[in-house]
Each structure stands twice: as C-alpha cells, then as structure tokens.
Amino acid sequence: MKANTADKLSIKHIVNSKITSVDFNNLDFGKTFTDYMFECDYVDGQWKNPTIKPYGPMIIDPSARVFHYGQAVFEGMKAFKDDHGEVWLFRPEQNFERINLSSKRLAIPEFPKEFFFEGLTTLLKLDKDWIKPGFGNALYIRPFVIATEPAIAASPAEQYKFMIICSPAKAYYTGEIRVLFAEKYSRSAHGGVGFAKAAGNYGAQFYPTNLANQAGFQQIIWTDAIQHEYLEEAGTMNIFFRVGDKLLTAPTNDRILDGITRKSILQIAQDIGVSCEVRPVSVTEIKAAAQEGKLKEMFGTGTAAVISTISAFKHADDLYELPELENSYASKLKNTLLNIQYNVSPDPHGWRYKI
Numbered sequence: 001m002k003a004n005t006a007d008k009l010s011i012k013h014i015v016n017s018k019i020t021s022v023d024f025n026n027l028d029f030g031k032t033f034t035d036y037m038f039e040c041d042y043v044d045g046q047w048k049n050p051t052i053k054p055y056g057p058m059i060i061d062p063s064a065r066v067f068h069y070g071q072a073v074f075e076g077m078k079a080f081k082d083d084h085g086e087v088w089l090f091r092p093e094q095n096f097e098r099i100n101l102s103s104k105r106l107a108i109p110e111f112p113k114e115f116f117f118e119g120l121t122t123l124l125k126l127d128k129d130w131i132k133p134g135f136g137n138a139l140y141i142r143p144f145v146i147a148t149e150p151a152i153a154a155s156p157a158e159q160y161k162f163m164i165i166c167s168p169a170k171a172y173y174t175g176e177i178r179v180l181f182a183e184k185y186s187r188s189a190h191g192g193v194g195f196a197k198a199a200g201n202y203g204a205q206f207y208p209t210n211l212a213n214q215a216g217f218q219q220i221i222w223t224d225a226i227q228h229e230y231l232e233e234a235g236t237m238n239i240f241f242r243v244g245d246k247l248l249t250a251p252t253n254d255r256i257l258d259g260i261t262r263k264s265i266l267q268i269a270q271d272i273g274v275s276c277e278v279r280p281v282s283v284t285e286i287k288a289a290a291q292e293g294k295l296k297e298m299f300g301t302g303t304a305a306v307i308s309t310i311s312a313f314k315h316a317d318d319l320y321e322l323p324e325l326e327n328s329y330a331s332k333l334k335n336t337l338l339n340i341q342y343n344v345s346p347d348p349h350g351w352r353y354k355i
C-alpha cells in the first residue's frame, strides 16, 4: 500500500500535559495513557491525513463494521529509556511487518511504512517524558486498526482507522503463574487466524480462561485443536519448556503467533550456548519429563512481561509443581534481553532502534 506522500503529518498540540497527575510508582497495566495519539484514515482506497492529536475519546458510528464483524488487529511494542535519557524501540520493523500480515488475513488494507515510522517516532518524541528510565519501566505502545465504515453488510469495510496509543508501564510482574493444558476448548485451528494479532482471538479466550481462573489457574496453554496433544502457546505468550539442559518450543505455524520475544530468546539462547529444539512438544512427553524430575522450567515469552515463569501445570487429573530454581535459564535469558533493550550491553544483532 503506497502512502499518499502529498499528505504531511499534522500535529495538534495539547494545552496542558496530564503527566503531573500520574503516579508512576502505582501504574495499573494499560489504564493510563499519554498526552498524544496518532491516527490515520483509509478512505477512497488510500491512507490519508496522518495526524497526531491529544489523546481522548472519539466519535464512531454505531454501524461501524468493527462492532459487528470484528475487523480489528493490533500490535504490542515497548519504548525504553536508557541511563543517558535516550529512547529506544526493540525490533519495531517486526511489529510493522506483523500488523500488515494480520491485516492481510482480516482483509484490511496494509498500512504504509513511511506513515508507521513517522507517526511512531514523532509520537514518542512528543510523549518522551512519559518514558521513565530503569529496568522494568517502559512505555507500552499499542498500534491498532479498526473498520470504521458505517455499513452493516457482512463484507470487508471500505473505511478504516489506524491508530497508535501509548501507556506507561512498570515492570509487568505476573507473579507465579499456574497453567492448565487445554483439553476441551481451542484457541485456533489450522487454516484459521491464530497467527494474526486479531482482536477476536482474545475475545474467544476469555470464557475458557475465566473457567481456568475459577479453578486456580491464571492461564491456559493451548493445545492443537484436533488431538489436544501438542502444546502450542499461552494465548498472549509463546511457551518454552526446559527438559534437562535443553529448551523446547513449538515451531510457529498458522495457529501460533510468531512472537518477537520468542524469536529473540531463541537467538539469545544460541548466543549464550543454551541448546534449543524447535519442534512439536507433546503433553505426554512433558508429563513424563515432570514425573521423572527432568522438567526443570516452563516459561512464557511476550512483550508485556518479557518472560513469565510458570510454577505448576495441570492436565486431566494430574497436577505438577515445578521446583524453584536458582540460575534458571529464564532469568539468564531475560537479563540478557533487558540489557539489550535498555542499551546496557552491546547489540550484536542490530535490534535496537533509536528514537
């Protein structure tokens, strides 16, 4: 999709910043938003009028197709501030490519690269005081696209809005996560939209996840929709298992989201000499490894929490508690990744992107 390059980014400035009213030590994840937001409209077959303006509510027609047919995709990324006050993104071109991959699957027109990067970098410069230095502090960035055309015929919309909103975040510590291996419900199926960051993938998980919560488990590890035998992902995180000294994770496919944290962790593991196997991982094998004491760690990877350690899992009537580990792979991999993200260590793979 080509940008209408005659369109210049327009900026409407705030009168007063909200920042002094925010307690940065007590932030609920995703509930506080910065001063500005970016938006761009798709009309008459073109993305037009890229604009940055004060964050706030907007008017959308009740017949907008997003409300009826769920044409909505999003991304999740973070900006970090180093000790010299410089702001960095982590592999943002991957988020750009992935939102267009998601859009394509939902029959949404792809967004132009020029608009994405110009909008994003300008927005971050305007909101830079909202990014605090120190490990764990970050600005969570949420680009998304919705179908805004007021027309309830069941077909792809002809009008869309691309937006970016930003939310300051403290370290997103999930605590000890206990998980259920899915036996009945499925998140995605072969040929479906599991690989896309589509809003509907989340909506469909909430009910089974509520049931898991009631049983004392924070998350579900989704399994393949046919046999419920192969462990796929956690639905907001990709998943790794450490059996003996080896890390295992499922290969990505059209049912599994290709996480940027996952691929970065795989690379870092290789860099620091941790051996990894990317192959289908079965429930039977993980239960056997747990029984034999060979299952050392399980963890999820994703932008929000980076790495979340899993302390227990349940499948059928069998509950397994994982031992607490010093010098875990999870903490080693997480620290190496954070050091790159916060510009503490060298960046051998060119992952940092300076704002």
Ligand SMILES: *Cc1c(COP(=O)(O)O)cnc(C)c1O
Pocket: 076, 197, 233, 234, 235, 236, 237, 238, 257, 258, 259, 260, 261, 262, 301, 302, 303, 304
């Ligand atoms: C976003 C997401 C992830 C994690 O991806 P990252 O790029 O590492 O943040 C994993 N699974 C699903 C379903 C997701 O939506």
